[in-house]
Amino acid sequence: MKIIEMGSATANEVEASSHTPSRIQADTLFTFTSELEFLIPYIENACLYPRYCDEDIEYLNIDKLKKIYIPMKCFCDINLHRINCHLDWYGYYGLAFPKEWCMKNGIQPIQYINPESKLRQDFSVVFNQILDDDSSVTNALGDMMKSFMLHELMYYKPYEGKMRNRRSKKIEKKCFTDECEWRYVPDLSGTEFQQIYYDPNIMNAGIMNDISNSLTKVEDIALKYDYTDLKYIIIKTTDDFVKLVSVIDGLRIDVNTRNELISKIIIWDKSKEDF
Numbered sequence: 001m002k003i004i005e006m007g008s009a010t011a012n013e014v015e016a017s018s019h020t021p022s023r024i025q026a027d028t029l030f031t032f033t034s035e036l037e038f039l040i041p042y043i044e045n046a047c048l049y050p051r052y053c054d055e056d057i058e059y060l061n062i063d064k065l066k067k068i069y070i071p072m073k074c075f076c077d078i079n080l081h082r083i084n085c086h087l088d089w090y091g092y093y094g095l096a097f098p099k100e101w102c103m104k105n106g107i108q109p110i111q112y113i114n115p116e117s118k119l120r121q122d123f124s125v126v127f128n129q130i131l132d133d134d135s136s137v138t139n140a141l142g143d144m145m146k147s148f149m150l151h152e153l154m155y156y157k158p159y160e161g162k163m164r165n166r167r168s169k170k171i172e173k174k175c176f177t178d179e180c181e182w183r184y185v186p187d188l189s190g191t192e193f194q195q196i197y198y199d200p201n202i203m204n205a206g207i208m209n210d211i212s213n214s215l216t217k218v219e220d221i222a223l224k225y226d227y228t229d230l231k232y233i234i235i236k237t238t239d240d241f242v243k244l245v246s247v248i249d250g251l252r253i254d255v256n257t258r259n260e261l262i263s264k265i266i267i268w269d270k271s272k273e274d275f
Helices: 011-016 036-044 084-090 099-104 118-132 139-153 205-217 238-249 255-263 268-274
Strands: 028-033 051-056 067-076 093-098 111-113 156-158 160-164 171-175 181-184 232-235 265-267
Touching: 028 036, 028 084, 028 099, 028 232, 036 093, 036 232, 036 238, 051 160, 051 205, 067 205, 093 099, 111 118, 118 139, 232 238, 238 255, 238 265, 255 265, 265 268
Parallel strands: 111 156, 232 265
Antiparallel strands: 028 067, 028 093, 051 067, 067 181, 093 232, 160 171
16 A cells, blocks of 8 residues: 655554644643532542533423433533633532543533524424324334434533523523533443433432432443543642642552642632633
């Protein structure tokens, strides 16, 4: 096979390259939480667990579905110098991973939907038809289409809407595209959990929180990482730094890994003016 020279690299080497960094977005994905106590287990266990998150899908005009719960771990694709608004909404405690690592682990950017678009209209029509079709002739195809449409639904979000601010606890209107969201949605087939919960009889915050906590028992769905995979650990205050270093000192890791982990910590109150 003839190899075409391309500068110092061959065409085969270029094709084999595993990752092409964005020239506009960060080459990093961040995931945040509202309290240090929620962040610490992510570091102690070197893994992230998905939780069921409620999604308002009224904008899709699906007759039998208004709100659903999807298992996911959310990430944002935002440069550090623009991330303060995101922190103010979701919390000042987070981890950052290289985008290449995220993509290898199946983390996927979502699609933002304009409720007035033809895409939304077509999706609503087809989904409603599938839900209403009880014909035995089309049952197998209908089940397959329903599965496909539900899979698509897990990666849809409206351009804007109302949601609860994780920090202030207030319901506020938000432009969701500002989140530049990516999602890790595990496959729960073969487990005792449903891929999507939509039964209004069980869908309340308390029950769904208990179900989410139970997901930690399903080891195969955890996003496991090595400490070398981490790019940054973001915390809010110097007091947080002292507590986190104490946690790191208690890990069963060698001194080089310990020092490297500490070097990745960003104290946002002290560093935010530099971004």
